[in-house]
Amino acid sequence: MIFTWLSFSNGKILVVKASSCRSGVCGTCKKRKLEGEVKMEGYDPEVLEESDRQEGYILTCISYPVGRVVIDA
Numbered sequence: 001m002i003f004t005w006l007s008f009s010n011g012k013i014l015v016v017k018a019s020s021c022r023s024g025v026c027g028t029c030k031k032r033k034l035e036g037e038v039k040m041e042g043y044d045p046e047v048l049e050e051s052d053r054q055e056g057y058i059l060t061c062i063s064y065p066v067g068r069v070v071i072d073a
């Protein structure tokens with residue numbers, strides 16, 4: 001069984017499937033950020049390319065919100 005959930009843990013946004021990596025290397029948690037800023041570090045650039053970032057996509061498993069953030073989940 002695969003779960004998807006949204007929660008906050010240690011200030012991180014989590015929108016992940018139970019079978020995903022939660023470390024920025026599989027891309028299953030990629031979501032489009034509609035508003036706000038997040039801090040992301042240590043992800044695989046092949047999973048989240050610069051063009052993805054310019055379109056607002058983030059890897060939620062490694063994203064730390066900086067203030068209010070709205071995600072298209």
Ligand code: FES
Pocket residue numbers: 016017020021022023024025026027028029030047059060061062
């Ligand atoms: S859960 Fe794998 S990149 Fe986020």
